[in-house]
Amino acid sequence: MEQLTPDMVDAAEGLWAHVRLFMQTMLLPWRLYQIAGIVGLAAVAWLAARIVSPYFTAWLRSREGWPKGRLRLGLVIDRRLWLLFFALFAWITVLVMREVTWPSRSQLIALAAVVTTAWFFIGLLVRVISNRFLRRIVTWGAWIWVTLYFIGFTQPVAQFLDSIALTFGDIRISLLTVVKAAAVSGLLIAGARLLSRFVTGRLATNEDISPSMRVLTAKLLQVVLFTVAIVVGLKAVGLDLTGLAVFSGAVGIGLGFGLQKVVSNLVSGVIILLDKSIKPGDVISIGDTFGWIEELGARYVSVVTRDGKEYLIPNEDLVTGQVVNWSHTNNFVRLDLKFGTSYDDDPHEVSKIAINAAMTVKRVMAQRTPVCWITGFGDSSVDYVLRFWITDAEGGLTNVRGQVFLALWDAFKKNGISIPFPQREVRLLNEQIAVSEGKSAPPRPEFVSGD
The missing domain is CATH 2.30.30.60 (SH3 type barrels.)
Known part of the structure; x- marks a missing residue:
């Protein structure tokens, strides 16, 4: 970096001369009265905002039918009521003073009113930036630029920022260039984001385009718009991008090796959208x-x-x-339930009862009739499988299985169908066992498995 060059010294001296002249004009008697009036208006505006804010907030909460965007705008206005009241009171004061005295007597108050009004509208416009950190940077940058513009400090500040620069061969990057590039790119990115949201919203309502193609089109549009915004922003401030080609290529190779997983996930995301294997x-x-x-x-x-x-x-x-x-080509999902009944129950009746019971559940498809088949003869029961179809797997699988099981339970109870389970019998043998004490031992149990 160039240190204490003649350009930097001249720019710093010019900026200091403007600051000193501005402070001298502020100390004039008729300017001091206006400064006191501005302080008084600020105090009154702050008090009015504290009084009105609770009522305004309560009124916003009562607007139940309003969309979220309008409610957020109301909250932004509520946070900036002080600026709104100050600008309103300042403009009223300027209009009154210009009717009763010279315009120069209210010049400083009018300047404060203009700056405050600009601050208020900047706070509303930056809401289009969704990122909170970026929104704060843009807000403070716009506030500073507007203030410098109205007090006439843009030229000396620009010269001072331009004097602070880095030189790489034929490339000179000054602090002013960086600020301009950030401002222009930020505005273009915000515009690209708004355009992307608009197009994405229109695509979401187009039923002729599949969900996967909607997402893919929106993602490609975002990449193109943001890339164009950054490139145009850098070119707009006169930055030569051809000199950065070799450097960006080397950085790209390094990032490619270090971010293999990230690149793999990005490419896999494009593949998923193209082959339509899954969709929202x-x-x-x-x-x-x-x-x-x-x-x-x-x-x-x-x-x-x-x-x-x-x-x-x-x-x-x-x-x-x-x-x-579960819903790749269609929404049909088949579920299997396994159960068993006693050997005393007629398998034909059991199958009919099970099918009719499954049909009573709302989520079971009536177009595809459930089926019930014997799968084997077990140790304790005749084993069956009940198969049925649903079309709303997103509603859950466990709950519909539970509903069908409850329907089977009620139907079997109603028709006298028993559901057996393994049992164990315990028999007590009255066998006398001699022991050393000469007393009889307690009966020895014998465990016999059975139904």
């Missing part, structure tokens, strides 16, 4: 995780289980591992 709303099982797909991300897939847990599964695991997609 599908019910899948991977390992011990069973749930429905909430979102397809660039690096992971969000799977929500029945107990409300959200698992973030890397895309690579879904491409290379075994995944059960």
